[in-house]
Amino acid sequence: MARQASEAGRVAEARQGPWLRRLHVVTGKGGTGKTTVASALALALATGGQRVLLTEVEGRQQIAQVFDTPPLAYRERRVASAPGGGEVYALAVDAEEALLEYLEMFYNLRGAGKVLGKIGAIDFATTIAPGVRDVLLTGKIKEAVNRPDGTRPSGLAYDAVVLDAPPTGRVTRFLNVAHEVAGLAKMGPIRSQADGVLKVLHSGQTAVHLVTLLEEMPVQETVDAVEELRAANLPVGAVVVNMIRPPMLGQADLTAARAGTLDLEELAAGIKETGVEPTAELVGELAREAAQHAERVALEAAQRIAVEALDRPVYELPLAADGMDMGMLYRFAEMLRAQRMVA
Known part of the structure; x- marks a missing residue:
């Protein structure tokens, strides 16, 4: 039965693209340029007057480096404008801040949470319970995807959210941790949070895109990640081949x-x-x-x-021989739109 469900999911995913999704998860082996691709995708999605949130969860401040902006705090900040009046906001999701927000939301205990943070209890809790940590991180992403805003035509704060996710070797466990936690927590706010994350991931609103290079190790990690994502019934999106060098x-x-x-x-x-x-x-x-x-x-x-054998839409971006800058990032966004990765 599970195999039949997986096969059915693969039949559905093969028909998708351009990617009209609310949540775009971008992963790739280290060194493939996944943050650059995630940033270009956010600009492409924002083109034409859309508002897009670009997020990261690993505390490496790579989005700030791409946009040449001060380090991101746990507060959404506009980092770029897109053609046609669009806007890209960015957020570095921090596990401790997410936990404080969680304590305030469900228990009205933000003040107590700050005290716990000072004595290291929050860091201790998220270290010994990494599943809870990842549920908090993905929970914040889910909240951004679903956040209402009655002042906007869509009724939502953001038209799309792009997640610069952990690399291919860890992305399936990161995304699927809500399923594991839901199996452990039978009730309560943590269970509700996990269920909310699972609903977004499996509702047809999400696509997991993979960035690779035409080199053996990145391609093999991409092949392995696609297999793992499909086994977990997570929605595999497109493959972006980065740093293409023409003969x-x-x-x-x-x-x-x-x-x-x-x-x-x-x-x-x-x-x-x-x-x-x-x-x-x-x-x-x-x-x-x-x-x-x-x-x-x-x-x-x-x-x-090997990439084409994955039976996913493939998009290509060239090697930026002179290095990346904002001009090249906007060019990459135009290329993704020209290839109809986004509508």
């Missing part, structure tokens, strides 16, 4: 370079046309570089096949 040689030259059969005389003639003396050493070095380039292109092609 610098045509297919015939790539084949010859990889086989070591490049026409060295033709290569020397090309060097001479640039005004440089084509010494044997220079020609040989360029031939070796061409061979290495051809090998990389072949490896990337193999990884692309």
Whole structure:
């Protein structure tokens, strides 16, 4: 029965995109640029007059670095405007602050919570009960997704929420912890919080997008994460292949370079046309570089096949050769819209 449910979920997910969701969870192996992609996605979603909240939960202040803004506090702050009058707000969700908010909301004990914080009790509690910590973090995200605002046309404070989530190796457990806690807490506020998180994650409002590079380890982690997410019946979204580098040689030259059969005389003639003396050493070095380039292109092609086998929509972003800045971030947002990752 569980397998049938999982297969049914996969059939449904294969038809999705562009991603008209309230919650976009972005994960990826460290170093793949998931925070950059999450930020570009938030800008893309905000384009056209939408209000979007971009959140992080790991305390690393990477969103602040991307937007070149002071460190984020546990308070939503506007960090960017989007074309068409849209706005991107950002929030660093902190477990201790989330617990204080939780104590105030359900027990009117925020003052007592601050005292507990001073003596280290809150840190102790969230350390020995990491499941509770993650429920508090995801609970804050859920609250932002559902928060009403009667002054806005949608009736909601945010048109979409983007979560810069933990990396692929931990994202399934992070998102599924509410299910584990719900099984332990049979009643009370913690159970209600866990149930609320599960409702958002499984209501069709959420998509978990994965960021990868065309390299063996990031692709393998992406494949493993998709399998784990599907096994947990969590909604797998798209795959964003980041840092794409186009081939610098045509297919015939790539084949010859990889086989070591490049026409060295033709290569020397090309060097001479640039005004440089084509010494044997220079020609040989360029031939070796061409061979290495051809090998990389072949490896990337193999990884692309593995990504496509996941049967998810795939979007691509180029390598920012000159580094990331706000201008490039807006360009990335435009590229995601052009590829119809968002409508």
